[in-house]
Structures are given as C-alpha cells and as structure tokens.
Amino acid sequence: MSAPVLPRVLQGATDRPLTLAQHEAMWGQWRPRRDLLDELDRAGLTGRGGAAFPTATKARLLRDQHARKKFVVVNAMEGEPASHKDATIAQSNPHLVLDGALSLATAIGASHIALCVAREKASMVNHFERALRERERRGSLGVVVEIHTPPGRYIAGEESALVHWLDDNETLPQYRPQRPSILRIGRAPVLVDNAETHAHVGLITRWGAEWFRSIGTAQSPGSMVVSVSGAVTRPVVLEIALGTPLAEVLAAARADTDPQAVLLGGYGGSFLSAEHLSTPMANEVLRPLGASVGAGVIVVIPRAACGITETHNIVRWMAHESARQCGPCAFGLPALAEDLAQLVTGGRDAAAALTRMSERSDVIEGRGGCRHPDGVVRLLRSALQVFAADAHRHAAGQPCAYAGRSRFATVPRLELENDLVWE
Ligand code: SF4
Known part of the structure; x- marks a missing residue:
C-alpha cells in the first residue's frame, strides 16, 4: 500500500461505492490518531464546503468545550445546484467520510455523529446507510452514528441552518455576529464539517x-x-491539486477552453473573465481578484451565452431559496432578481434597473442574519463587472441574441414561484 498522489479522496472511484473490505484493502484499517489536531494544523487543512476555515482551529474550539454530550456533524447536504462532489464521494468511498468523522469525534470527545444528507438524494442516503451497517456489523463504533435527512434546500446546507434542523426541525440559519461560534443541539456543542x-x-x-x-x-x-459544468462535454467531478491553473482544470474536464468567463466557488461565488484563466485554483491568488475556490464549483460560460441572463437565472433562484426571515432576503433579493429581469429584456426600465441594482446591493450587503444575501450581491457585482459591456448594451435596449436563454448556470425548477415577494 503506498500513499496516493492524485486522486486521493476519489482513489478507486467507480460507479459502485467501495465496500469496507475494499476500502481497507486500499487504505488499511482506520485507527484513531492521538495527535490528530496538531497534525491537521500542520497539514493546513481548511474546510472544503466554501468558507475555507482551518479545520484544526474549529475542532480545538469544540474539544475545549466541557460538555457531557458533543456532536460531530457531517454536512453532505450539497445544496449548490452545480456541485456534485459530495454525491461523488458518497458514491465512490463513503467509508473515508466515516473515517474522518470517527477521527474528529475521538479528537474532540464527541459521543454522537450526525451524518446529514438531503432526503431527495436517495442514492446518497443509501450509500451511507450501507457503509454504516457494514461498520456496525464489524462491532461497536464507540459513538452513536445516525443518518439524518433534512429537506434539500440551498439554505439547508448552511451550517447553522443544518444544526437548527437537527435541534428543532427548522432549516433556518441562526444569527451569529461572531465567527467562529459554537452551535448547539440542545445544550450539546456541535462540530460541523x-x-x-x-x-x-x-x-x-x-x-x-x-x-x-x-x-x-x-x-x-x-x-x-x-x-x-456549463460549457462542458458533460458535467464532471475531478480531484485537483490546489494551485492548478484554471485553464488546466478546464482542459482536464474537457470543457470549453476559450470561454467568455467562469463562475467560481458556487452560486454565491464570483465570475472571473477569460483573461484570468491562467490563475491558480488557490485562495491566496483568487481573493485579490474577488473570487475563491469556495465549494469547488466551476461553471464555464461560453462566448455564445448571455452572462446577464445566466446571472438572472441564478439570482432569481437564490432569492427563492432564501429562508426569507430577514429583510434583505424577503425584499432585497427578489427586487434584485426583478431588476435583472428588466435588464435581460432591455426594455424601457432597463437603464434604471442597472442603476438600482448597485444601490440595492449596497443596502443589502451585511444586513442578513446569515451570509446568503452577501453571496448573491458578490455574484451580481462580479457579473456586472465581467459582463459590463453586455450590461450596458442591454441597458441601452440592445440585448444580444442569447438574451433570455439561460443554458449554462442551471438551477432546479422553481415550484413556488408565486411565493416570491416583489418590492
Ligand atoms: S439572511 Fe436570508 S437566508 Fe440568511 S437568515 Fe436571513 S432570511 Fe435567512
């Protein structure tokens, strides 16, 4: 058995999850590691769900909580429509996720592991259930491990909303002015990764x-x-070394290598124009450009596409997916979506809509109970910068031939469209 270079997490991936025996033949038996948190510190592992917070720092905060009961939560909700990595990991090796959860539970002294998968993703639930049964047949895990299936909305994967659901069956984010903060189920502190x-x-x-x-x-x-996803032969999930130039990732994914732009991070991420394709996929280089690797989402927007229409499609869906318990989400995001709709058509109100959007963005930013509206504002601002020429043509009543046809930044069908509240 030798240490892998790449792929690591996806090593041995096929369309059937590895059994426990296959997993152990590949990686050896799982054993806890006494110095795990120090090792995670030295490794410099950061969260791969979007926030990129140091994993060891978060775990130490929980280890230092004195409580009879603590939880480790595995967040496999994957509410980002363009993200399929958690599903791919569950389909290739769910045991590796369980190993990580058991390692962290041992390191922080947690008695419970809650593995959370959206209830609509039946095959993912099934992969984790089978893996768990295999482990249980082997003998006691030393902790209680349960699979939970909250409803699969975008906001349900936000960590405080997820813990809220585990605590009280409600997928509403919790107001946390300070980060990191301790989330709790009842009185029990919770570590979410x-x-x-x-x-x-x-x-x-x-x-x-x-x-x-x-x-x-x-x-x-x-x-x-x-x-x-986007302008690709077919949507693909790959494991890359961080720091790989974007252009190389697109080539490996058999995507359009001469696109107009890419959307990076997720639907609360940022567009980057084609001139930045040589940029490495690493936050220290992307952040000065206003972007980040986020949850590892890359949506390729080809030249034959309307960036304004693609943005409208996402913002409209994100407005619909908010929990609508704060003003910015209840009123601000639907209003931004409506402004974008005006801009897409290039009608009489388009120029005014373009001006309104930047005013509204300033009002919305930083005012939500969670960061959902900030993500939408970030996406919108980057779109108006990257697709500036298009935006001004639309505002002047001359939308391009692709306007009104969103085909690349896909979103689930809106079923409750009438629920949108317009200002
Ligand atoms: S900002 Fe939006 S998503 Fe976040 S808590 Fe408020 S209503 Fe919910």
Missing part, C-alpha cells in the same frame, strides 16, 4: 501532514474535489 473535509481528515489520520502538503501550494495545501 463538510463531507469532503471529513474524507481528507480520514486520509490525514493515516498519512499525516507531510504527505498532505506534498501537493498544493504552501498556503493552500492538498487537493480539492471540484465540479465542472
């Missing part, structure tokens, strides 16, 4: 920090599982 993060923990438990850092950059070590 994304499924991919757990899989990396499972590997670091075995191979250590030096191995983890042998790929990636000094500031963004390791690998990341990314979902590439």
